[in-house]
Amino acid sequence: MTNSVFAARQRSWSGVALVLSGLLAIALLIPSTRFQAWHAWWLHPVPAFWILVALLPALVLLVILISHRYYALRDRERLALLDNIVDSMPDVVFLKDLDGVYCIANQRARTGTGIDPLNKTDFELFEPDVARRHRDVDLETIRLGKGHRNEEWVSTRDGKKLLLETSKTPLYNAMGRCIGVLGVSRDITELRKAQNNLEHIAHHDALTGLANRTLLSKKFDFALRLARRRDEPLAVIFFDLDRFKDINDTLGHDVGDLLLQEVALRLRRNLRDSDLCARLGGDEFILVLPGSGEREELQRKANQLLRAVSRPYEIKGHVLTVFASAGISIFPEDGRDVETLIRHADAALHQAKENGRNGFFFYERSLTDSLYSRMTLEQDLRHALEQRQFTMVYQPQFRLGEARPRRVEALMRWHHPRRGNISPLEFIAIAETTGMIIEIGEWAMETACRQFLTWRQQNVRLDKIAINVSAIQINSGFADRVLLLLKELDFDPRSLELEITETAMMSGIIEVNRQINQLRAHGVEFSIDDFGTGYSSLSKIKSMPVSLLKIDQSFVRDINDDINDYEIARAVILMAKSLGLTVVAEGVENQAQESTLQRLGCDWVQGYLYGMPLTGEAFVETYRQS
Numbered sequence: 360m361t362n363s364v365f366a367a368r369q370r371s372w373s374g375v376a377l378v379l380s381g382l383l384a385i386a387l388l389i390p391s392t393r394f395q396a397w398h399a400w401w402l403h404p405v406p407a408f409w410i411l412v413a414l415l416p417a418l419v420l421l422v423i424l425i426s427h428r429y430y431a432l433r434d435r436e437r438l439a440l441l442d443n444i445v446d447s448m449p450d451v452v453f454l455k456d457l458d459g460v461y462c463i464a465n466q467r468a469r470t471g472t473g474i475d476p477l478n479k480t481d482f483e484l485f486e487p488d489v490a491r492r493h494r495d496v497d498l499e500t501i502r503l504g505k506g507h508r509n510e511e512w513v514s515t516r517d518g519k520k521l522l523l524e525t526s527k528t529p530l531y532n533a534m535g536r537c538i539g540v541l542g543v544s545r546d547i548t549e550l551r552k553a554q555n556n557l558e559h560i561a562h563h564d565a566l567t568g569l570a571n572r573t574l575l576s577k578k579f580d581f582a583l584r585l586a587r588r589r590d591e592p593l594a595v596i597f598f599d600l601d602r603f604k605d606i607n608d609t610l611g612h613d614v615g616d617l618l619l620q621e622v623a624l625r626l627r628r629n630l631r632d633s634d635l636c637a638r639l640g641g642d643e644f645i646l647v648l649p650g651s652g653e654r655e656e657l658q659r660k661a662n663q664l665l666r667a668v669s670r671p672y673e674i675k676g677h678v679l680t681v682f683a684s685a686g687i688s689i690f691p692e693d694g695r696d697v698e699t700l701i702r703h704a705d706a707a708l709h710q711a712k713e714n715g716r717n718g719f720f721f722y723e724r725s726l727t728d729s730l731y732s733r734m735t736l737e738q739d740l741r742h743a744l745e746q747r748q749f750t751m752v753y754q755p756q757f758r759l760g761e762a763r764p765r766r767v768e769a770l771m772r773w774h775h776p777r778r779g780n781i782s783p784l785e786f787i788a789i790a791e792t793t794g795m796i797i798e799i800g801e802w803a804m805e806t807a808c809r810q811f812l813t814w815r816q817q818n819v820r821l822d823k824i825a826i827n828v829s830a831i832q833i834n835s836g837f838a839d840r841v842l843l844l845l846k847e848l849d850f851d852p853r854s855l856e857l858e859i860t861e862t863a864m865m866s867g868i869i870e871v872n873r874q875i876n877q878l879r880a881h882g883v884e885f886s887i888d889d890f891g892t893g894y895s896s897l898s899k900i901k902s903m904p905v906s907l908l909k910i911d912q913s914f915v916r917d918i919n920d921d922i923n924d925y926e927i928a929r930a931v932i933l934m935a936k937s938l939g940l941t942v943v944a945e946g947v948e949n950q951a952q953e954s955t956l957q958r959l960g961c962d963w964v965q966g967y968l969y970g971m972p973l974t975g976e977a978f979v980e981t982y983r984q985s
């Protein structure tokens with residue numbers, strides 16, 4: 360870049376002025392020398408005055424010349440400095456004149472694209488359409504007299520693609536006349552990559568690459584507005600893996616993570632490009648299907664997704680099969696905003712899980728009505744223990760044919776101050792999901808054991824007391840806590856039986872088995888409650904660390920009317936006996952059921968036919984030995 364034209368002009372004007380003043384001095388000297396001898400001319404006042412007059416402009420001009428020279432040198436230095444500064448800028452800096460010719464271009468502009476643009480126009484540097492665009496922007500900048508900023512991808516000579524951010528401003532001379540366009544272009548390729556990366560991280564789930572909650576709500580909101588405008592339906596599927604926690608607990612989080620990635624892939628493959636698929640966290644996925652509202656079509660889609668997810672996975676040498684459940688809500692009938700539609704799909708998902716998992720359920724109004732009551736119940740449950748609203752009742756178990764009970768099952772009751780008695784089926788499930796079961800379960804165990812010891816003193820002789828234990832109570836430390844309690848109460852562990860459900864027993868969680876075996880080593884007996892409802896194959900019984908099976912009352916109820924129930928009860932009794940296990944049939948209500956069970960070889964019974972659950976005091980009154 361150079362600006363020496365101005366300095367050269369100044370220099371030549373100063374030279375002209377010096378020559379002219381010299382000539383003027385000579386012209387004035389010649390006439391004066393006519394009157395004086397040459398050696399005394401300067402003593403004469405008139406010629407000396409004229410000589411001085413003649414030399415004065417020359418002196419003035421000399422001063423001007425020196426000062427111009429000084430300023431020119433200073434300007435040149437400044438320009439050189441400016442050149443250096445502009446050249447060392449990492450951005451491309453250029454000046455194009457009104458004809459679009461590059462008259463200034465810094466080092467970066469000359470080397471950055473591999474072509475020196477000086478004295479060239481864009482039409483000599485770029486493809487015609489690109490050059491036209493640049494020229495149009497320049498002309499527009501000049502016409503409007505204000506800056507312009509744009510971003511553009513350009514190709515370099517070596518084939519690299521660069522994203523340039525260019526700012527252009529009209530440049531004016533001292534007279535206020537526009538002399539061209541000053542431009543600064545910055546390479547923002549890496550910056551944009553970093554921005555895009557950040558944007559991606561902020562909007563996507565790091566594990567699966569699916570949209571996260573933030574992106575979901577943005578896109579879902581947009582899809583919903585579109586559906587509203589077009590008067591089209593839209594479906595939301597809340598998708599959740601069944602018992603994913605067990606996989607994490609038993610095989611580790613590495614396997615769990617890989618499984619989630621594979622599940623995400625399968626879900627995405629079974630959706631249209633226009634569908635949304637997001638992971639909310641854990642094993643929860645939300646799918647949004649714009650344009651879908653037909654139940655039959657959605658049923659097909661849900662089945663397709665469930666089938667895809669339930670195909671076996673091969674992960675780190677493990678062959679895994681997981682199932683999933685789905686809840687579906689539809690716009691507009693089930694909700695008109697994102698939040699409601701997701702909440703309702705979630706409620707439907709819970710229902711699908713309660714219906715036995717590996718299935719789907721469409722949202723119904725009654726689901727959220729019951730959800731509301733569940734929420735208030737959850738709050739009340741938090742205070743129930745401290746406000747002593749729980750009690751225990753006891754139901755006898757008999758060896759068939761005997762009149763005196765040998766065993767007893769402890770069952771919890773909750774008397775709600777406003778809602779009356781609430782079934783354990785309802786509150787135990789809430790206590791389990793909220794984790795409150797741990798505290799409540801410990802209270803139940805202590806109360807039941809104390810009652811058993813009190814009965815002993817009151818002459819009620821029983822071999823064992825059975826207490827229900829939820830799977831999540833059996834965490835690390837469970838066995839130690841139980842043993843400590845028994846020690847504190849001076850309770851013989853051999854008088855204690857713990858009932859856990861088949862699904863908990865079959866969870867395969869190593870910790871559960873460890874805790875059970877620790878307690879069994881001290882003489883505590885374990886039984887499987889509700890056997891037959893957990894779909895485990897009968898052959899698995901022998902691997903379970905139990906000595907007693909309770910046939911679920913749902914099989915006993917119709918044992919004489921439903922051949923399937925009869926066959927299941929028969930097979931369970933046969934198998935259990937061959938393994939040396941005791942079998943207890945629960946829910947026996949009539950003689951016909953008892954006869955069938957007896958014929959099938961069932962030894963033990965429990966049910967209304969023999970005795971209702973009673974309070975501790977009522978139990979003493981009924982079963983005290985004389």
Ligand SMILES: Nc1nc2c(ncn2[C@@H]2O[C@H](COP(=O)(O)O[C@H]3[C@@H](O)[C@H](n4cnc5c(=O)[nH]c(N)nc54)O[C@@H]3COP(=O)(O)O)[C@@H](O)[C@H]2O)c(=O)[nH]1
Pocket residue numbers: 754768769770771772782783784787800803827828829858888889909912945946947948965966967968972
């Ligand atoms: N984790 C814990 N679970 C508990 C505890 N207390 C109870 N429960 C579980 O709640 C479920 C429902 O229990 P409940 O309403 O008490 O019902 C039991 C009996 O009252 C009932 N029963 C008994 N005989 C009959 C009968 O002849 N007919 C009939 N319709 N019902 C009958 O069956 C239930 C027996 O329970 P179980 O043997 O455990 O299955 C239940 O699953 C309890 O386990 C607790 O403290 N902790």
